[in-house]
Amino acid sequence: DTGVSQNPRHKITKRGQNVTFRCDPISEHNRLYWYRQTLGQGPEFLTYFQNEAQLEKSRLLSDRFSAERPKGSFSTLEIQRTEQGDSAMYLCASSQDRLNSPLHFGNGTRLTVT
Amino acid sequence: ELKVEQNPLFLSMQEGKNYTIYCNYSTTSDRLYWYRQDPGKSLESLFVLLSNGAVKQEGRLMASLDTKARLSTLHITAAVHDLSATYFCAVVLPNTGNQFYFGTGTSLTVIP
Numbered sequence: 001d002t003g004v005s006q007n008p009r010h011k012i013t014k015r016g017q018n019v020t021f022r023c024d025p026i027s028e029h030n031r032l033y034w035y036r037q038t039l040g041q042g043p044e045f046l047t048y049f050q051n052e053a054q055l056e057k058s059r060l061l062s063d064r065f066s067a068e069r070p071k072g073s074f075s076t077l078e079i080q081r082t083e084q085g086d087s088a089m090y091l092c093a094s095s096q097d098r099l100n101s102p103l104h105f106g107n108g109t110r111l112t113v114t
Numbered sequence: 115e116l117k118v119e120q121n122p123l124f125l126s127m128q129e130g131k132n133y134t135i136y137c138n139y140s141t142t143s144d145r146l147y148w149y150r151q152d153p154g155k156s157l158e159s160l161f162v163l164l165s166n167g168a169v170k171q172e173g174r175l176m177a178s179l180d181t182k183a184r185l186s187t188l189h190i191t192a193a194v195h196d197l198s199a200t201y202f203c204a205v206v207l208p209n210t211g212n213q214f215y216f217g218t219g220t221s222l223t224v225i226p
Contacts, residue, residue, distance in 0.1 A: 038133075042219050091157070102159040103157075
């Protein structure tokens, strides 16, 4: 168990550019989640995958955000035409396919949009 | 939408003292989780509480759940500096199973 891995750790980009983040979940975990966390706040749900299927997506998630998990293993989160308000820590988590399993979080990707 | 509130938001306490962090949530849920986050680090799972009256203990931390009152508590006994961190509770909407709603966190500082 190597834990949830996220890359890059930090990303600085200019407003209007596109960015893509990668998450590698714990290998036996079928469920994968993306969260966003800003300073002083708890993580905010963005989207959830069961294997390769994206089953839930936050209503707060703008059309500029898209996530994929093509083979049910790693996932990518893309933000198009970034805005300064997108600056945050993007957290990936995975869990086992059991009702009560806790989330196991990665170390996150910190995005700064200038 | 499920709202999760924690209090206090900030807590400074002396080593050796006891204190309780409260987590209230707005909609019926039968699952509640507690997480710890150290500065600059990710979240670490502490407890999973699955039923009314559930109590879990690990070291100096004890968590409980009252689903009727929609309240969970995280009790700290004889605090030590290593417990300094931000603590989050998270609740899952019933019948969704997958959207964890987090509180705003309680930032705990234990002073020697």
